[in-house]
Amino acid sequence: MSTAPVAAAQEERRRAARALLASPLLTSGSEEFRLVRKHGGELASWFTHETGWRLVVDAETARLYKTPARLDDATRPARAPRTKVPFTRRRYVLLCLALATLERADGQTTLGRLAEGVLTGTADPVLADAGIVFRMERREERSDLVAVVRLLLEWGVLHRVSGDEEAYLSEASNDVLYDVRRRVLAALPAATRGPSTIEATDPDQRLSALTSEVAPDTEELRLRALRHRLTRRLLDDPVVHYAELPEDERAYLVSQRYAITRKITELTGLVSEARAEGVAMVDPDDELTDLRMPEQGTDGHVTLLIATHLAEAEGPHDEEQLNALIKELAVQHRSYWRKSAAEPAAAAELGAQALDRLAALDLVSRNGGTVTAKPALVRYALAAPTIRKARSRA
Numbered sequence: 001m002s003t004a005p006v007a008a009a010q011e012e013r014r015r016a017a018r019a020l021l022a023s024p025l026l027t028s029g030s031e032e033f034r035l036v037r038k039h040g041g042e043l044a045s046w047f048t049h050e051t052g053w054r055l056v057v058d059a060e061t062a063r064l065y066k067t068p069a070r071l072d073d074a075t076r077p078a079r080a081p082r083t084k085v086p087f088t089r090r091r092y093v094l095l096c097l098a099l100a101t102l103e104r105a106d107g108q109t110t111l112g113r114l115a116e117g118v119l120t121g122t123a124d125p126v127l128a129d130a131g132i133v134f135r136m137e138r139r140e141e142r143s144d145l146v147a148v149v150r151l152l153l154e155w156g157v158l159h160r161v162s163g164d165e166e167a168y169l170s171e172a173s174n175d176v177l178y179d180v181r182r183r184v185l186a187a188l189p190a191a192t193r194g195p196s197t198i199e200a201t202d203p204d205q206r207l208s209a210l211t212s213e214v215a216p217d218t219e220e221l222r223l224r225a226l227r228h229r230l231t232r233r234l235l236d237d238p239v240v241h242y243a244e245l246p247e248d249e250r251a252y253l254v255s256q257r258y259a260i261t262r263k264i265t266e267l268t269g270l271v272s273e274a275r276a277e278g279v280a281m282v283d284p285d286d287e288l289t290d291l292r293m294p295e296q297g298t299d300g301h302v303t304l305l306i307a308t309h310l311a312e313a314e315g316p317h318d319e320e321q322l323n324a325l326i327k328e329l330a331v332q333h334r335s336y337w338r339k340s341a342a343e344p345a346a347a348a349e350l351g352a353q354a355l356d357r358l359a360a361l362d363l364v365s366r367n368g369g370t371v372t373a374k375p376a377l378v379r380y381a382l383a384a385p386t387i388r389k390a391r392s393r394a
Helices: 004-022 031-038 040-050 089-103 111-121 125-129 139-155 165-169 182-187 203-210 219-236 247-268 297-312 319-332 346-360 375-380
Strands: 025-027 054-057 061-065 108-110 158-162 177-180 271-274 278-282 364-367 370-373
Touching: 004 031, 004 040, 004 061, 004 247, 025 031, 025 182, 031 040, 031 061, 040 054, 040 219, 040 247, 061 182, 089 111, 089 139, 089 182, 108 111, 111 139, 111 165, 139 158, 139 165, 219 247, 219 278, 247 271, 247 278, 278 375, 297 319, 297 346, 297 370, 297 375, 319 346, 319 370, 346 364, 370 375
Parallel strands: none
Antiparallel strands: 025 061, 054 061, 108 177, 158 177, 271 278, 364 370
């Protein structure tokens, strides 16, 4: 029997799995969605067995209900689709209010009606006590709502029928009409239990309760839970450091590393890179990442130079010292960097962006104003050139 059909099916499953890992909510109309529907049974079985994540596929959506391995990771915020600026606290509140408004909306709505619903929601005294106030009178406030709407458009919750959000920003009279895709809206929450069933009021406690899972009561279930947690981290995190794992997870990963990484490689094409300090699943195609290192341009060059400096130096570093270094680098590279990089206040902004990226890639840790390199950062150290003497010829 020819192996070509088998290889083709395996490649399709790989493309479908990678699409779900990159975008856990897919909507109909794309080639990726078609492949997920075609191989949905096998994919659902793999994710259930190896990660404990549910995959639900219907005629309109494919939703991988991912439970994060860590709830304290603040390095991957939602970003405005056009500017890629991270969401602020106000925008997250607006997003929740917009979703609540859409739950009660008709099949079609307008940006104006959505704004009215959000304003109604802000009347909640709890929001007022927290200092969250929206009036939609200033362009900045309207920009926040537009960023939320464009994120919902990107997710497929809304479909633009007519109009453009720019008119709303400029206070023009023209409104924007949307279809509300209720199946997509209903698929958004990835909680393991209903939010209304949680009595805790502390945000951290509520988040923990939203994603809590049944505690294993047998040795077999305990080992399965360990495999799930570690596979999730290897799929989600840039690198998994042994030193940051609890003792039971560290021991399990050391003993089962090959088996776990082999299954991930077979499904996704990610390649295991194992070192004494930990394990990373590397993507040869450089697709399954929302952050890349290095990147072109001034910001990318600054990040690479800071990474090299941290990898070569010892001990923790003060962020102010790193900003001083960036000022020196701006002079050295003024022919290549954008002109604004030489301005007095630019170093702090460039430094913050570089450290945010390195932290998101799990290459450094930050504590207040102190930065410490992690073991994986050593790959960015510049090795001294080796001079070899030429052999004499007889």
